[in-house]
Amino acid sequence: MKGLRWFTLGVALAVLIAVSVEAGERGGRRGRGKEPEQSQYDLMVGECKLTDDQQTALKVKVKAKDDALAAWSKANAEKVKTAEDAVQAARSGGDADAKKKAGAAMRALNAERAAATADADAAMLTVLTAEQKAKWQAFLLYQNVMKRFRKVELTDEQTAKVKAACGAAWKELSAVEGDADDKAAKKVKSAIDGKLRWAIENVILTPEQRAATARKPRGG
Numbered sequence: 001m002k003g004l005r006w007f008t009l010g011v012a013l014a015v016l017i018a019v020s021v022e023a024g025e026r027g028g029r030r031g032r033g034k035e036p037e038q039s040q041y042d043l044m045v046g047e048c049k050l051t052d053d054q055q056t057a058l059k060v061k062v063k064a065k066d067d068a069l070a071a072w073s074k075a076n077a078e079k080v081k082t083a084e085d086a087v088q089a090a091r092s093g094g095d096a097d098a099k100k101k102a103g104a105a106m107r108a109l110n111a112e113r114a115a116a117t118a119d120a121d122a123a124m125l126t127v128l129t130a131e132q133k134a135k136w137q138a139f140l141l142y143q144n145v146m147k148r149f150r151k152v153e154l155t156d157e158q159t160a161k162v163k164a165a166c167g168a169a170w171k172e173l174s175a176v177e178g179d180a181d182d183k184a185a186k187k188v189k190s191a192i193d194g195k196l197r198w199a200i201e202n203v204i205l206t207p208e209q210r211a212a213t214a215r216k217p218r219g220g
Helices: 003-016 021-025 040-048 054-074 076-092 095-117 118-125 130-148 157-173 182-206 206-212
Strands: none
Touching: 040 054, 040 130, 054 076, 054 095, 054 118, 076 095, 095 118, 130 157, 130 182, 157 182, 182 206
16 A cells, blocks of 8 residues: 555656646746745635635634734744844854754744744634645645755746645645654655655756755765
């Protein structure tokens, strides 16, 4: 069964990448790096094609999230400033330990910020249907994947293909059973992520783009 699932993922990615993605291009966001960043509300409305009633309900949920984030930011303003200053100082210095410590502190703060809005984020998802939730989660995966390739400017066609590949990968990821601490589940998800990255780098990107995004070996 596992072998079949790996085969299914490979076929899905290959088909989605190879075939025409004209519909996805029309629905995709052109020149993402050149446009003003859209709010989570606008993205969810556009990606999930929310009805008027859903949009009204979502606005209430978004307001609650904004309020929670504002409250957290106000209460932790000094901690955030200290962490940002530490990161900046570490980057300009040559102390590897300082960089590691500053990075850890910033990640901890980011985790606290995410926890502060976790309930509000969950409430926003209650507005969506099951199909819309799946589409939104696939889009979040796509956003995260695109961060890996921010060094290169993808064409509209390439962007649409990445989005389609992420949709296929998400179907596989969402089918993996096991919680966040399940080592077997983590291994499977990591493998799916690796297949997705391989497909993007070796099928969608040009050789020049692939070289520009290649991970440099440590110490090199």
